[in-house]
Amino acid sequence: MHQHDDIEWAESRSGKADHDLVALGIATAAIILFVGTGGTVMPQIVNSWMTHSYSSDILLSNAVLLNIALLIFGWRRYTDLHQEVHERRVAEQRAQALAERDPLTGCLNRRAGLPAIDRMLTRATESENEVAVMVLDLDNFKQINDLNGHKLGDRVLQAVAELLTSILPAGSIAIRMGGDEFACAISYAHHARARIENIADRLIEHIRMPIAHEGFEVEISTSLGIATTDEEDLEDAEMTAEVLIHRADIAMYQAKKRGRNGYFWFEPAMETELRFRNELEGAIRRGIALDEFVPYYEQQIDLRTGELVGFEMLARWNSPEYGLVNPDVFIPVAEENELISELSESLIRKALNDAKDWDPRLTLSVNISPVQMRNPLFAQQLLHLLVETGFPPSRFEIEITETSLHENLASVRTITTSLKNQGIKISLDDFGTGYASLAQLRNLPFDRLKIDRSFVAELTNDEKGAELVEAIVSLGQGLNLPITAEGIETAEALEALKSLGQFKGQGYLYGRPEDASTTKERLARTGLSKSVAGTETTGQAVAPRAADETAPIPPTIKGRLVG
Incomplete structure (x- = not known):
């Protein structure tokens, strides 16, 4: 009061x-x-x-x-x-x-929880004990509310609170920090970290158990971060509830980054990385506003004839501060901070306008983030871009990952069916690395499978890798789905793929991704530019390039962000 x-x-x-x-x-x-x-x-x-x-x-x-x-x-x-x-x-x-108290879960709220942890810290100091603070964030909780309603979401939160009460030792503190984030504090004997890890393991294991409510059942996982006063290199820091929760939150972020459904202990280097990521997020926001993100194009080749059949659009960030940044650096940050939709829309619009000048037989494919596939309006937004630019849907292909199927199958089915009905092609990207089942391949309107580059790289080095590619080829033939192989970098891999069947392929063996102007010049030289191509023009074969003939890797983000 x-x-x-x-x-x-x-x-x-x-x-x-x-x-x-x-x-x-x-x-x-x-x-x-x-x-x-x-x-x-x-x-x-x-x-x-x-x-x-x-x-x-x-x-x-x-x-x-x-x-x-x-x-x-x-x-x-x-x-x-x-x-x-x-x-x-x-x-x-x-x-x-x-x-x-939080009225839904009965846990302490943040206002009362932090002073309670501070009191625990005081008692722990007097008794020469340590205090560990855990921060738990439920993975993909928003989808439960969106797909099943807030009643089921509330039940999930209550179930998590009940688990905290039952698993945490007597005298521990459980706090609902807000939304789907919880924190708890545990007092323990000096250097008894194994006890804290055991509690973390039990929480992760039990939270994964199915939760039922009014005929619905969901499974959810949690990412957990741990910070403790039992740190030799942190003795000089002032230990308060705010400090420990901040550090545990940073460690929880690392758990999400490393695949979720796990826990991480806080390390000082994590704070430096988070600070840098926050700076990167600000730079990305400015880059979007200043139109610094540009499309690059990677050739897609018919491996049997060597003919150029299309391009895959790849995002690049032409940053005045960092140089030319690869998507592996900025796409995860854009997804985490809900910037990916705006960024992707800008890039797709540019790519559609570029591709209008290509020979009409050349296709354009673009990668779609799992985050975008959660948006029920995504299909309408994409069709609007096609109408706005006047690009024919029959030449357009979207690539979605197996992660999208795992996260939200119902939404993916609705979106892909809508796009398929408009003539857009649908590819399943990075096939073999995720959770796609045969039933999903049969029931979703896929037009093509893309073999992940990791399998192509092992094709000539690993017998099991070759067997897996052969199995994917057989599956594609059985489902009447053409196959694209990514990451073709050697002549040996190319010959191995040719021996397995008819493929479309792409990779550095055929050249590095190029910007719009370089791509346009390439097409003009080969007679595949719309402005110079005649109705009888035949697409020219693209000769594979030896490894030492490939263009130099574009400059990437400097310092810690080398892509």
Whole structure:
């Protein structure tokens, strides 16, 4: 409570206490008076009532009756005031609980939780114990609310709170920080980290168990970060609840970055990295506003004929500060900070306008982020870009990853079906690295499978790699799905692929990705530019380039961000 509220509350309690004492004093005086006079007068009063005779002590009798009335009034007033004080005390306790507790989960809220951790830190210092703070964030919780409604989302939060209560040791603190983020604090003996790791493992394991509510059932995972006072290199730092939660939050972010459904201990280097990522996020926002992101194009070749059949658009960031930045650096940051949709829309618009000048037989494919596939309006937005630029849907192909299927299959089915109905081709990218099942391949409207570059790289070095590629080829043939191989970098890999069947391929063996102007010059030289291509022009074969003939790798982000 604030100081002003404390004063008002104290004054109110003092006033109630004064009224309480007055009522009690009246009742006490009435009792004493009644005891002093009632023993003598009461028999006379009763005798007078029974004989109907007039008594000379009638005034005294009236005084006794008045005394009885005062006694009853005083006692009744005292009991009423006592009940009122009790109800007020209960209401104050309830109000205090509401001010300190999250009403949905029963956990402490942030306002009350941080002081509770500070008190635990003080006690731990006195007893020479340590304190570990864990921050838990539920993975993909927003999708549960979006797909199943907030009732199921609320039930998930309640179930997590119940698990915290049941798994955490006695005396621990559980806090709902807000949304789907929880924090907890545990006091433990010096250098007994194994106990904390055991608790973290149990929390992760139990949270993964299915949660059912009103006919719905969901599975969810959590990413967990841990910070502790038991750090030799952190002894000089001032240990407060704010500091520990901040560090645990940074460690939790690392757990999400490394694949989620796990935990990480805080390390000082993580804070430096997070600070740098925050700077990078700001630079990306400025880059989007200043139109610094540009499309590059990687050739796609018919491996049987060597003919150029299309391009895949790849994002690059032409940053004045960092140089030419590869997408592996900025795409994850853009996805985490909900910048990917705006960034992707800008790049696709540029690519569609560029591709309008290509030979009409050349296709354009673009990668779509799993984040975009969660947006129910994505199909409409993409079709709007095609209409705006006048690019034919039949020449356009989107590539989605297996991660998209795992995260939100229903949304992917709706979006891909809508786009397929408009003539857009759908490819499953990085096939073999995720969770796609045969049923999903049969039920979703895919037009092509793309073999991940890691399998192509092992094609000539690893017998198992070759067997896996052969299995993917057989699966594609069985489902009547053409195949594109990514990452073709050697002549040996190219020959191995040719021996397995008919492929479309791409990779550095055919050249590095090029910007729009260089691509346009290439097409003009080969007669595949719309402005120079005649109706009888035949696409020219692209000769594979030896490794030492490839163009130099474009300059990438400097320092720590070399891509």
